[in-house]
Amino acid sequence: MNILTLWFHKLGSPPTFYRIAGWLMPWCYGLALVTGVAGLYGGLVQAPADYQQGDAYRIIFIHVPSAWMGLFGYFFMAANAFVALVWRIKLSEVLAMASAPAGASFTFITLVTGSLWGKPMWGTWWTWDARLTSELVLLFLYLGVIGLYHAIEDRRQAARAAGFLALVGVVNVPIVHFSVNWWNTLHQGSTVRLFGPSSIVPSMLWPLLLMAIATHLWFFGTVLARTRTGLLEVDGGKDWVRRIVLADDAGPSAPAASERSHV
Amino acid sequence: MSDFLAMGGYGGYVWGSYAVFFIVLAIDALAPRAQRRRVLSELRGRLLRRRPRPTQVP
Numbered sequence: 254m255n256i257l258t259l260w261f262h263k264l265g266s267p268p269t270f271y272r273i274a275g276w277l278m279p280w281c282y283g284l285a286l287v288t289g290v291a292g293l294y295g296g297l298v299q300a301p302a303d304y305q306q307g308d309a310y311r312i313i314f315i316h317v318p319s320a321w322m323g324l325f326g327y328f329f330m331a332a333n334a335f336v337a338l339v340w341r342i343k344l345s346e347v348l349a350m351a352s353a354p355a356g357a358s359f360t361f362i363t364l365v366t367g368s369l370w371g372k373p374m375w376g377t378w379w380t381w382d383a384r385l386t387s388e389l390v391l392l393f394l395y396l397g398v399i400g401l402y403h404a405i406e407d408r409r410q411a412a413r414a415a416g417f418l419a420l421v422g423v424v425n426v427p428i429v430h431f432s433v434n435w436w437n438t439l440h441q442g443s444t445v446r447l448f449g450p451s452s453i454v455p456s457m458l459w460p461l462l463l464m465a466i467a468t469h470l471w472f473f474g475t476v477l478a479r480t481r482t483g484l485l486e487v488d489g490g491k492d493w494v495r496r497i498v499l500a501d502d503a504g505p506s507a508p509a510a511s512e513r514s515h516v
Numbered sequence: 517m518s519d520f521l522a523m524g525g526y527g528g529y530v531w532g533s534y535a536v537f538f539i540v541l542a543i544d545a546l547a548p549r550a551q552r553r554r555v556l557s558e559l560r561g562r563l564l565r566r567r568p569r570p571t572q573v574p
Contacts, residue, residue, distance in 0.1 A: 308526050308530060312533045316533070365536045366533040366536060369529045369532050373529050471541060481552070482548055485552075498559045501556050
């Protein structure tokens with residue numbers, strides 16, 4: 254084995270990943286807060302009002318990053334589910350199941366903020382058009398994955414079954430993304446493009462991109478937190494988990510550390 | 517300041533959206549903490565049941 258595969262194996266081992274995740278997590282949350290505050294300042298204070306939508310457009314700074322995260326989260330979950338099903342890597346199973354609640358949260362935010370934006374701009378809270386319906390299907394897929402995962406007793410079997418459902422549902426991801434091009438819809442098309450010029454002014458673009466970075470970091474923060482707990486669960490009987498459980502025993506409910514040290 | 521809060525008459529929609537965003541994400545970050553405590557206490561219970569308490573040994 255070369256160094257890269259060796260490193261990969263080590264990273265994939267639950268105790269190592271548990272430790273690295275514990276170190277990364279506060280950085281994810283901290284940087285998410287910093288970029289989030291900067292992005293919100295740019296979006297709510299610095300950016301000018303839209304010439305058509307006035308100040309209502311400012312919902313974009315949370316709606317669009319959340320929508321991106323809903324899709325990214327699903328992609329991340331499905332990719333990990335694929336690895337878990339093909340190579341039976343325990344860490345991938347846990348990562349896939351850890352990303353479902355985070356992705357579902359962002360999809361829920363997208364739907365609610367979209368509704369709150371639609372009411373003043375379109376005159377309706379909801380319409381059954383392609384973009385909105387496929388986004389709702391995305392939320393239901395997330396909820397289906399979470400529900401199936403919790404319906405099966407054995408953690409690893411549950412992760413594989415739910416991972417399979419996640420893989421089947423991946424067909425919905427391009428439908429959500431391209432729905433505004435494929436069908437006539439009330440929803441506007443994309444204004445930010447990875448390739449080619451974006452049709453949005455820089456003063457509105459940079460807060461949007463900062464918010465996108467912040468939501469990505471927040472997503473990984475909560476995914477790492479859930480992954481740590483998930484790893485403790487699947488490796489429940491292992492030595493490394495036992496050590497962590499016993500060390501945690503020295504917490505508030507256990508005898509004080511000073512009492513122990515002189516025993 | 518009141519101009520800022522009014523958001524050109526769309527205050528309810530804009531601030532409502534931001535409230536949903538922050539509340540849902542806060543729950544999303546706090547839920548794993550509660551789950552971690554639950555899993556740890558469950559594992560501790562299983563561990564203590566399996567073997568005698570070390571403190572009972574003189």
